[in-house]
Amino acid sequence: MTHDHRRFQRRALLAASAAGAAGWLATTGGVQASEAVSGSPSVESESAVVRWSRQVPIRYEADVAVIGGGIAGVSAACAAARSGARVVLVERFAVTGGDLTTGGVANFCGDTKGQGEVFDAIVADLEKFDAVAPYKAAYPEQSTRVFEHHVLAFVLQELLLRRGVKLLLHTQFVDACANDAGRITACIVCGKSGPEALQARQFIDCTGEADVARRAGFAVTQGRPEDGLQLPMSIHCFVRHVEPRDAGPPLPDGWLQPIQDRQALPMTSVWPNGPRGNSLKIKIPKFDATDTQSLTAAEIQGRRRALEVLHYYLQVEHKPWRYDGCSPQIGIREGARVVGDYVLTVDDLRAGRAFEDGIARGLFYLDGHKPDDEKRTYILPTDQRKVPPYQIPLRSLLVRDGANLLAAGRCFSADQLALSSARVSTTCSMMGQAAGIAAALAAGKHGDPRRIDAADVRRILVERGARLEL
Numbered sequence: 001m002t003h004d005h006r007r008f009q010r011r012a013l014l015a016a017s018a019a020g021a022a023g024w025l026a027t028t029g030g031v032q033a034s035e036a037v038s039g040s041p042s043v044e045s046e047s048a049v050v051r052w053s054r055q056v057p058i059r060y061e062a063d064v065a066v067i068g069g070g071i072a073g074v075s076a077a078c079a080a081a082r083s084g085a086r087v088v089l090v091e092r093f094a095v096t097g098g099d100l101t102t103g104g105v106a107n108f109c110g111d112t113k114g115q116g117e118v119f120d121a122i123v124a125d126l127e128k129f130d131a132v133a134p135y136k137a138a139y140p141e142q143s144t145r146v147f148e149h150h151v152l153a154f155v156l157q158e159l160l161l162r163r164g165v166k167l168l169l170h171t172q173f174v175d176a177c178a179n180d181a182g183r184i185t186a187c188i189v190c191g192k193s194g195p196e197a198l199q200a201r202q203f204i205d206c207t208g209e210a211d212v213a214r215r216a217g218f219a220v221t222q223g224r225p226e227d228g229l230q231l232p233m234s235i236h237c238f239v240r241h242v243e244p245r246d247a248g249p250p251l252p253d254g255w256l257q258p259i260q261d262r263q264a265l266p267m268t269s270v271w272p273n274g275p276r277g278n279s280l281k282i283k284i285p286k287f288d289a290t291d292t293q294s295l296t297a298a299e300i301q302g303r304r305r306a307l308e309v310l311h312y313y314l315q316v317e318h319k320p321w322r323y324d325g326c327s328p329q330i331g332i333r334e335g336a337r338v339v340g341d342y343v344l345t346v347d348d349l350r351a352g353r354a355f356e357d358g359i360a361r362g363l364f365y366l367d368g369h370k371p372d373d374e375k376r377t378y379i380l381p382t383d384q385r386k387v388p389p390y391q392i393p394l395r396s397l398l399v400r401d402g403a404n405l406l407a408a409g410r411c412f413s414a415d416q417l418a419l420s421s422a423r424v425s426t427t428c429s430m431m432g433q434a435a436g437i438a439a440a441l442a443a444g445k446h447g448d449p450r451r452i453d454a455a456d457v458r459r460i461l462v463e464r465g466a467r468l469e470l
């Protein structure tokens with residue numbers, strides 16, 4: 001085991017102990033927050049703790065609260081609202097869209113038809129702005145549709161508002177108040193107004209890192225089984241095409257380690273990014289998206305690598321490109337995955353398995369980039385990556401330890417290889433839509449998502465244009 005791996009595992013242990021130490025007490029008219037924070041890695045002491053306690057006003061109430069506004073969260077919120085639920089969506093950044101916008105991905109993979117009415121509405125709006133590549137054929141013949149991510153950010157916010165979703169931007173989910181039965185009674189969120197409580201009958205964790213489940217102390221898993229290493233991140237570096245005299249900027253002498261030849265490049269994909277623009281997607285492996293310091297290090301490394309790679313294209317290939325900056329956030333392929341009532345496995349995908357409670361359809365190949373090197377390497381050889389269409393069961397969105405918590409998007413319950421396919425945006429949207437419908441049904445009845453009939457969710461999905469059959 002390398003030093004890096006030992007440090008990685010130690011950080012994972014620290015993060016796990018901090019999550020397990022959370023304890024919250026609900027009171028009337030406010031929420032009493034009380035927590036022991038243990039083992040701040042910066043003081044390198046695993047025994048140091050700070051206790052704090054605070055009354056937090058209950059500022060928001062909803063039938064369904066969606067935490068995290070990526071494609072899964074937006075789809076969940078829109079679907080729940082369409083079902084008549086009062087919905088609050090909490091997003092820590094200025095815009096929704098997650099990996100697709102702040103992460104700079106700007107490309108739909110999988111099938112962009114048959115995902116259901118929420119995804120259809122998103123694509124239709126992008127088309128009105130002439131900001132998405134045309135649909136040519138069903139997957140796999142046409143496996144990608146690039147779009148303009150700034151336009152997507154606008155389209156998503158307008159869709160949420162049209163549906164009547166209460167949107168809280170610049171608002172970080174901080175903690176969950178869960179009782180002994182695993183029912184989340186409130187979430188603590190924090191924006192510029194300070195800590196506030198959000199109460200809801202149903203919660204949906206769409207944070208990518210399973211923040212809600214982790215803070216509630218529910219079981220999660222991450223990375224590959226042997227050492228917890230997650231699928232690698234990638235930074236997106238944007239360039240615009242200019243007259244050769246305006247190309248740059250060059251790396252000043254003595255800064256970083258400029259790349260001088262193609263062999264030395266990390267995995268770098270050059271994507272379209274609007275007219276006269278490109279996006280360089282650069283692999284940044286071996287960081288942990290659930291660990292504050294590791295994620296910070298990944299962002300720093302990402303921006304350094306971006307300038308080193310850019311130097312190569314400017315100085316060696318003489319591209320007439322001007323640096324337009326990096327995506328505000330590094331792209332995260334894998335954070336933490338909840339442990340659900342069912343854990344979807346790669347064998348399910350390989351078998352093209354259908355489930356009685358199948359609520360989404362996946363078909364993308366097993367796109368598992370190797371977690372421990374920066375070259376274009378994959379966990380599986382090429383001939384083992386293809387999978388037939390498969391279903392995702394509602395049970396893999398039901399958080400096993402939670403009474404009223406679902407998870408959708410890249411933190412749903414799956415093994416790492418199953419996630420490597422199901423993480424594409426189209427499938428995340430389908431999962432989100434299903435979670436929103438299920439949560440709205442549960443909120444409208446008894447508040448128990450396990451007592452709703454999965455057949456009802458499936459029926460509504462199909463009525464709303466989702467293709468579930470394989």
Ligand SMILES: Cc1cc2nc3c(=O)[nH]c(=O)nc-3n(C[C@H](O)[C@H](O)[C@H](O)COP(=O)(O)OP(=O)(O)OC[C@H]3O[C@@H](n4cnc5c(N)ncnc54)[C@H](O)[C@@H]3O)c2cc1C
Nearest residue numbers: 068070071072092098099109173208234331332409410425
């Ligand atoms: C480099 C890269 C390239 C990819 N390429 C493609 C591609 O070509 N095509 C494709 O279809 N898919 C691609 N994917 C996959 C796809 O983009 C993502 O898996 C998918 O968009 C994830 O959606 P999500 O909603 O589950 O998570 P995210 O998009 O990560 O959304 C999570 C949201 O939750 C918010 N959040 C997180 N924690 C908190 C908190 N504590 N409080 C408040 N808000 C919070 C985040 O800010 C974010 O908006 C790529 C991914 C990466 C990283």
